[in-house]
Amino acid sequence: MPARFTFPFHYQPHPLAREAVADLQQHLRNQTDWTHDFGHDEAAGVGAKGKMFGVLVVENENGELGYLAAFSGKLADSNHLPGFVPPVYDVLKTDGFYKRGEREVNAINDRIEKLEKSDELAAAFANLARLEQQSAEEIIAEKAALKAAKTDRKRQRQEGKESMSAEAFAQLEKELAHQSVGRHYDLKDLSRSWEKRLRMAREELAVFTDEIDQLREARKAMSNDLQHRIFAEYRFLDARGETRDLTDIFAETIFKTPPAGAGECAAPKLMQFAYLHRLRPVCMAEFWWGQSPRSEIRKHGHFYPACRGKCEPILGHMLGGLKVDPNPLLTNPAAGKELPIVFEDDHLIIVNKPHEFLSVPGRQIEDSVWLRIKQQYPEATGPLIVHRLDMSTSGLLLLTKTKETHKVLQHQFFKRSVKKRYVALLEGIVDGEEGIIDLPLRGDIEDRPRQIVCYEHGKTSRTIWKVIGREAGRTRIHFWPVTGRTHQLRVHAAHPLGLNIPIVGDDLYGQPDERLCLHAEHIEFIHPYSREEVAFTAESSF
Known part of the structure; x- marks a missing residue:
């Protein structure tokens, strides 16, 4: 039995949750009570759509364990299906005020038309x-x-x-x-x-x-x-029996008003049902079942954390009164790690950043490459950091000692004359040997820091790739990013319109492992003062 409840935004499923998930997935394969095209087999139709499911392992007053199951939104055109918890509020209820109001709005639409x-x-x-x-x-x-x-x-x-x-x-x-x-x-x-x-x-x-x-x-x-x-009808309990509605909960957020679909995700539905029926939440897990959406990256059968935009404010209230696992994102992952310097002269520094090490200070964690270099070189001027690497990505990172050097190198990055090469290990075998990926990216407003593919508002994102080896069911690959968008290589690797194979250890777009197997191994640029082309390489540890 876990000592504390799952921290829903960053977790590894407990064995009890995995057992519940396996049972639910078996049910999804075999049940005949309803029909929905999840699109994860050859018979998938044009309207195929995957779905997020959740399980909540609970304990009743007699100490007996069981689990609850839920799906996000609607499933098979219904929000009531046997074996799944009901919605927090049923907007589809025929005699409810919403349906009556909807009919009145539709009558106005008809008159306008x-x-x-x-x-x-x-x-x-x-x-x-x-x-x-x-x-x-x-x-x-x-x-x-x-x-x-x-x-x-x-x-x-x-x-x-x-x-x-x-x-x-x-x-x-x-x-x-x-x-x-x-x-x-x-x-x-x-x-x-x-x-x-x-x-x-x-x-x-x-x-x-x-x-x-x-x-x-x-x-x-x-x-x-x-x-x-x-919004007022969506009332959520916490473990102490205190109730808050959506309007009240989201008034404290930057959104001020609830986004569409708030309260319809699996996790809030599960927690609400448990509290209403005097069941103690033990642990939880959510997984994707079926075809991936066109913009987001969701892999069939993979586990995912609760979303940030809609669920974080709601669950922030609902977890009140529960003993919850600590937020691992508040723990400094760089504690005890050295920051190797690959090259240094009077103008610049190149470090080999370890994985799980911030490039710049975060909201809660100050320790970072920037802070370490600033402390080591207090006389350095200017912004220091010329470019960044994701916290989970290791490899070569270029810093400057003077404001003038920073300006020159930043201009080279702006002109895209700096050449960078990454090496990655992908969780599968890539078809083909080389190519170019063009998928425009933008931040997922409802689930930061995830990025999504968006042809309407996304920024141009281009990656050149080449396979350099295949080993034990995995692919070793080189990436040359033409642009430098957030999580670009990770999304281009994992997205169905990219390589459709996530990088090993990618806890955002694939599955967690010992580490994210993505490493910035090579960089070339014109030295700001010698005006000669210089190149540096640092081998990966995977």
Whole structure:
């Protein structure tokens, strides 16, 4: 029996949780009560979709052990399936306020659609467009005529001045001035006439558009009211019996309001059911079952931590009163580790960073390459760090002793003239020998620090790769990152549209192991002062 409950955001499943998972997975393979295309076999259809499942090992008041099972969101178009805990709040309940409100919103949508597709609205738009075109043409023509008349009056003045007596020319001047005033009044009258006709046409159109706008505002207000009522219905217990709803929980976060789907993940559903039925949570685990999503990296059968964006605030409350494993991310992984210096001169330093060693200070942990070098070289100026390596990645890291050197080298990185090569060990056999991966990446807002593939908002990310060996069912590979996005090599290796094989030991995109087998083994650049190309290599330990 574990002494403390699982820390849900970074864990290795307890043997009891693994046993429960194995039993649930066997059930998923054999059950016939419902149908869902998970997409993990050859019969997968176009709508195939994987799903996150969770198990919670619990103890009842008699000391007997068992487990609860849950799925995130809906499964087989339902949120109630035999053998799984129910949702915290059932938004799909037919006679519930949400469904009633949804029907009212849908009625407004139908009315808006009917108005937008009506012949009367189309005719009003067409009439206004026709009048606007006609008014523009007539006013342009009138202005052209006014300009031509002005030119003609100028000609008459010039001729009259040369041929007329002073008295006759004075009379001509009066007549021409009167004509000028008259033409300007004609233009103003025409403009006012068209303004009146256009105003009437806009008023005719507004009969329809105002109603549509009012309906949209009513729909927005109704949807907001429904959403807030839903947030209030999602009430979560903790081990002490204290209750908080979604609005209250997320008011303390940077989001302020709950994101879509908050409270529908497996872990909160499991904890809520356990508390409601006086069951003591012992340990938990979550795993992915089926086809990976297009953007995120989820591997069939692999374990995953609870998500940060939606679950961390909720579980932060629900774990209150439980003895929970300490957060391993608050423990300094670099404690007791040396930081080998590969090269040093008056301008720069190259270190061979160990794995599980921060490049720069984190939110909770100060110990890092930056801090160690700053302490060792207190006279150094400037930012020191020119580029970074993930905490779990080992290898060559370039630092500078002066602000001027940093500026020169940073420019080389900006121009992508610095050549870097990584070596990695992949958890499987790669098809092919070499290639290029182009997958745009961005941060997963709801589950940092994970990155996802996103063709709409992601940044261009390119990696060149080449297989250098295959051994014991694994592939040794070289990576040359053309761009330097966060977790780029890890995502490009693991994503189905990349190599579809995670790096050994990748606890974010694959499976944990002794270490992440990714190492920055080679770097080339132009020395800022000698102007010669220099290269450095550090062999990996795997």
